[in-house]
Amino acid sequence: MCLLGGCKGKELTDYEKGMENLEKQNYKEALENFREAVSDGEDAAKAWRGIGISWSGQGAFDKAEEAFLTALDFTEKSEKNLRTDLSLYLVDAQYHQKEYQACIKTCDEILDEKKEKNGYFLRGSAYLHLDEYKKAEKDFSKVISGSKEYEDYLDIYRIYQECDLNADGAEYLELALEMKAKSPEDFYNRGRVYYYLSEFEKAEKELKTAWEKEYAPAAVYLGKVYVEANEPEKAKDMYQKCLKQDELKAEAYNGLAYCSMEQEDYEKALEYIQKGLEVKDREVNQALLFNEIVVYERSRDFASAKEKMQQYLAQYPADAAAVKENYFLQTR
Structure with a gap:
């Protein structure tokens, strides 16, 4: 019963506030919450984990790596699930810094403890970047072994794409198409697969089926298909339809x-x-934000493009494509 003073809910701890901010992708606020949690003596491993995720969310992967290593120092060997979780975040931070040998070493440690699909995927990705193709293929084969997840095949393709090995990556997309579509989401994913294979008519057919079955995200990819097919009016029509879905508005714009x-x-x-x-x-x-830079560049407003690029790199320092583009702008 509440008397006189009224009822107040239990105040959130700094760690809980940090987790709420992470969910909202408020990474700077989350970082401060987790730092306070460390100062207040809350669970150190989990608080440092939060610090690492907050840094990763801001593209500061070197600081994220330090945080995840610190978090691991606060764990016991018996906390296997937590250690695996932290190690996977650590690998991701190492991968984004192109520390591929370190990435492989961390994955080896993960896989010694547990045959974790993400461990094979990240190690295979690192091997591919080091031109160790057979080792990469071996790890990727473990990722897709028995997998009915289209995303597994698409993720592997994107790594080959990163390494300018699109034709080799396309083999995984062809394997994905051997699965039969059973749900609207499956038709959507098959459409994405055909999109990456540049088979736009087939992509349109699959995506239209998903759209007709009221799977809203299909509209975004239909727009992309029409852009590639040089049908801008059809593309704009699809993006206008996306504006009616709150979760698709940003992509539509x-x-x-x-x-x-x-x-x-x-x-x-x-x-x-x-x-x-x-x-x-x-x-x-x-x-x-990146497209904003491109617009200024194409309209030959190089001063605005340079200014926007500096702001962009401050926010996303790990974007290699933007770093290359920045070099181009600095030479204008």
Whole structure:
């Protein structure tokens, strides 16, 4: 019973506040929460884990690596699940810094303890970047062994794509197509597979089926298919439909910006980018901000492009493509 003073819910700990901020992708706020949690003597391993994830979310993978190593120091050998979890985050941080040998070593330690699919995937990815193709193939074969997840095949393809080995990666996409679609999401994923294979008519057919079965994300990829097929009006129509779905708005504005950019309507493209940024979808913001730079560059406003690039690199220092683009802008 609540008397006089009224009822108050239990105040969240700093760690709990940090987890809430992580869920909202408020990485800077989460970082402060987890630092406070460490100072207050809360569970050190979990608090340092939170610090590492917060740094990763901001693209500061060197600091993330230090945090995950610190977190591991606070664990007991008996805490196998926590240690595996931390080690997988550590590998991801090492991978993003192109520390491929360290990545392989950490994966070896993970796989000695547990035959973890993500461990094989990350080790295979590191091997591929080191041109150790047979070892990469062996690890990737373990990832897809018995897998009915289209995402596993798509993830492997994207690593081959990163290494400019699209043709080799396409073999995994062909394997994915051997699975039969049973759900709207399956048709969506098959559409994505055909999209990456540049088989746009087949991609359109699968994605339309997913869309007709009310799987909303299919509209985004239909837009991409129409862009590749040089049908900008159809693409814009699909992106306009995406605007009716809150969770797709940012991607829709990004797609509309791209269409406008291709049609050399740079003012309209910037307008769409601003609308997209106002949605505050952190997962799409990076693409929007990068495309903003491209718009200024294409419209030959190199001063604005340079300024936006500096802001972008401060936010996403690990983006190799942007670093290359920045070199181009600095020589203008």
